[in-house]
Amino acid sequence: MGQDRRHDEDEKRMTALRGPTTVDDSIEDAEDALDESAVDLPSLAGQIPWSDEREGPFVVALVGGKGGVGTSLVAANVAVFLSRLGREVVVADGAAGGANLHTYLGVEPLLPSPASLLRAPGPPRLDRVPGMSLRLCRPPRPIGGGPDAPARREVLETTLGVDADVVVLDLGAQADPLTLDTFLAADAGVMVVMPEPAGVERTYAFLREALVRRLVSGDDRPAREARALLEADEGDELGTPSRLVAALAAVDPDAADAIRARVLAFTPHVLLNKCRSRADTELVDGIVSALRRRWGVSAEPLGALEYDDAAWHSARRRRPLLIEYPGSALAERIERMARRLLALAVRQPVRDERRG
Amino acid sequence: MSMDLGTSYYALLEIDPGANEDDIRRAYKRLVKLFDAEGPVVYGLYPDEEVETLSRALREAYETLIDADKRRRYDLGLFPEGHPSLRRADQREAASQPRRRPEPPADPLAALDLPETTPLRGAVLLRVREVCHLSLQDIAERTKISMFTLRCIEGEHYADLPARVYLRGFLRQIADMLRLDADRLVRDYLAAYDDWQRTFESKSWPG
Structure with missing residues (x-):
């Protein structure tokens, strides 16, 4: 009984944090709402300055100190926030071995047939996240192999070749040459710890x-x-x-x-x-x-x-935290952090001079 | 590069050379906690012996800077001509010191060269205050009389003044600050106040 009550209280609290895009509790309704609700949040376009003089996208590369630190959750929600600012964003799932960024964005998983597993994997997939100026680039198969697998390299190269304002790279938690070079070349290399x-x-x-x-x-x-x-x-x-x-x-x-x-x-x-x-x-x-x-x-x-439990709840619902629980403390912190990253994009010419 | 942090105790403790004792104590406490040999910050970055070296360096920096004499000697060696931020700190300290005022005259009324018979009322109080180099704020801080009441006294806004019994007390306090004869100020000011009071009452409640 006590456990049930705690569960109910927890649900009520999470509902309060959910904000304007409330979804019915049943899984079926939540799934039905996936395609509809992503457009409900107001655009923040124009709220933050953006340098139009930039050549090429602003690249943010996220690396986890170790597995399970939440790199994918952060990458997905930073990408969602930046797209709400009116920027064209591409987010890449470059985590070796277990690409699951789609789960945090509310994008359908890939279900390769047994026969397709016997064929060459093909090029990376580029899917638009419903209702957003956000695209997800991911390997054609959920299990993409090790750090140096060609599929992973192709995902990163394809993402960096897309015409976009911002590129967010989820590089996972490995320290292979490809990850290190991508991290070093990014405009902002972020260690999630x-x-x-x-x-x-x-x-x-x-x-x-x-x-x-x-x-x-x-x-x-x-x-x-x-x-x-x-x-x-x-x-x-x-x-x-x-x-x-x-x-x-x-x-x-x-x-x-x-x-x-x-x-x-x-x-x-x-x-x-x-x-x-x-x-x-x-x-x-x-x-x-x-x-x-x-x-x-x-x-x-x-x-x-x-x-924040909101992270866990939003993952269970397979929706971005910023859309499912926009009023949560974690969502606010992620937004604040993403604004700091954007500030880097605006003052990029200074950084370029420093690098030279 | 900043690996040379050890060259300055201030850099070692991550504080400004103008930092006060509280800043130093807080910084040391924070760093000792962060760079604890058992804590996660040093784990995987510092060999054990270097954690101990860092810990000793932090303690030495703290013990030098927290002791005023030792710090003065250290600063002289570090900034022979005075560090800019130390100079700024000195300026701040000087600014925080009470401003030196010119000594008020022993007899302000004589300094104003007013006739002996001039009644002490609002306009005269204003002139006396000015000759004593005092602001209304100075009087308010010393006497705890509100600025509003002081303005009303000087402006003779009788309708806004407190009850007579309070006004008498305020006038005595003001006389004390302005080196005036308190009995005379009370007598002259309250005479004018009573005149206004009578006129006010005759208008309000005729007959």
């Missing part, structure tokens, strides 16, 4: 690989010399970028300056998800501070999203 040791450790591991790749990949002189120094460092003496720069300065000061500039231009964004306490939310500043102290990397804190 859970506030617990394993998640934070995996985040550092990913960023470490990304930073090293940024410093030593390429065929220019600074990269070659830095790579040579690291390859000769059998005692792991060059454990931080500052030591690498110092060692490089002794042999080639110009190369050392170039490597230092690359470290400073590496500005990943850190987003904490599923925070359950104030101490959890404060962790984002701790991570940013630690990266600056240890590696000299100017990571940017993108915010902290609190744990």
Whole structure:
């Protein structure tokens, strides 16, 4: 009895958060409403400035420190919010092995026949999300294979080739070369982190690989010399970028300056998800501070999203959180975070100069 | 690069050189909590021995900056010509100090060169206040009389003044601040007030 009452109270609370697009509780009605309700929310077009001088889309790449941190939920809802601003948005499902972004967007799953599994997979699918200026690019089969599977690369390449204002890439939780390069090339690389040791450790591991790749990949002189120094460092003496720069300065000061500039231009964004306490939310500043102290990397804190049952409920209903529960605290936080990302798009010329 | 954070205690504690004791204490407490060896922030980024080194550096920075003498000596070494933000802090401190006023005259009425028989009423109070370099705000802060009442007293807006018994008390407080003869101010001002009161009553309740 007590359990039933709790369930009822929970349902009432979630209904209150649901806002204007209320849907009947029965699964059948919810499914019927999928195609109709997405257009109910008012457009926010014109509320946020947009630089029309931009060439090509603004690319946001999201990587999870580890599996299950909520990268897909965040990617889907950031894409929904940006499309509500009147931008043409494409979101890519680039998570290796288990593409499920469609579930968070209310798009039908792919159901390949047994016979089709015996044929070549074909090109990626590009589906429009009903009622929005938002398209989903995904592999033609739900299980796309490992990180380096051609299908995954094709999804990312197809997405980046689409004519759009904003591209959101859900890169999953792996640190393979394709993911690292895509993350580094994005206008905003976002690490989604859970506030617990394993998640934070995996985040550092990913960023470490990304930073090293940024410093030593390429065929220019600074990269070659830095790579040579690291390859000769059998005692792991060059454990931080500052030591690498110092060692490089002794042999080639110009190369050392170039490597230092690359470290400073590496500005990943850190987003904490599923925070359950104030101490959890404060962790984002701790991570940013630690990266600056240890590696000299100017990571940017993108915010902290609190744990919210609304995420779970919206996933159960297979609809975007921002549409199903627009009044929830989590939806508001995601919107705020997406606005910060958009601010980057507007001031992009400055970033471009810095990179050069 | 910012790996050289250790070169400045301020950078190490992530505070401005103009930070006060509370800022320093708060920053240290926050960083000790964040960079706890058992916490998630350092896990996977710092080797154990470097966590200990960082912890010692934070403690050293805190103990130096929280001690006024040690901090002064440290600042002299760090900013021989004074750090801009420290100078700004000095300016803020100077701005927060009470403004030095010119000493009011011992006999303000004599300074105004008014005839002995001039009744002390609103207009005279205004001139005396000005010669004493006091604002209405100054009087309000000292006496706790509201600005509205003070304006009414100086403007002789009798209808808006409080009851006579309160007015008498206010006038005595004002006389004390303006170095006036309190009995004379009360007598002159209340005489005018009573005149107005009589006129007001005769108009309101004729007969």
